Every structure is written in C-alpha cells, then in structure tokens.
Amino acid sequence: MTRAEQITTRLKDVFDPEHLDVVDESEMHRGHAGFQEGGESHFRVKMVSAALAGQSRIAQHRAVHTAIGKQLMGEIHALALDLSIPK
Numbered sequence: 001m002t003r004a005e006q007i008t009t010r011l012k013d014v015f016d017p018e019h020l021d022v023v024d025e026s027e028m029h030r031g032h033a034g035f036q037e038g039g040e041s042h043f044r045v046k047m048v049s050a051a052l053a054g055q056s057r058i059a060q061h062r063a064v065h066t067a068i069g070k071q072l073m074g075e076i077h078a079l080a081l082d083l084s085i086p087k
Contacts, residue, residue: 003024004040007068011045014051017049019046026040043079044079047082050086053085060083
C-alpha cells in the first residue's frame with residue numbers, strides 16, 4: 001500500500017469525511033529538501049468532515065497527525081492540510 005493510500009485509509013477510518021483528497025505533490029519539490037526519489041514525500045490533504053467541528057485549527061491539525069500515526073508522519077517530509085467542516 002502506498003503512503004497516499006495509507007493516509008487515505010486512516011483519515012477515512014477516523015473522520016468519516018464527506019470529501020477527501022490526498023494528493024502526492026512530491027514531484028513539485030524535486031531538488032528541494034526532503035524530496036525522495038519515487039515520490040511519496042510531500043502531500044496535500046483536502047478534507048471536509050463533521051468530526052472537525054468545534055476544534056481549533058491547531059487541534060484539527062493535531063487530530064489529523066494523530067490519525068495518520070507517528071510512524072507514517074515520520075516517513076513523509078511535508079503535509080499541507082486544507083480542512084473544513086460541512087456547511
């Protein structure tokens with residue numbers, strides 16, 4: 001299972017999102033710090049989930065990091081988060 005698939009699975013399991021996109025943006029960072037040949041080093045997550053309601057932005061980010069897990073977070077260089085609650 002790729003890192004993107006692992007991130008997707010873990011976030012779906014924890015947040016039951018209405019919308020979730022996990023995009024590997026690694027190729028855009030070729031030649032920069034943290035780039036890993038083969039990709040899977042830089043990700044952007046766009047997620048809409050009611051489970052985020054009532055949490056500060058920092059709490060939301062911490063919750064996502066916890067859901068992804070310490071080991072997997074340690075394997076990636078960058079994680080951009082675009083999080084929101086349903087309207």
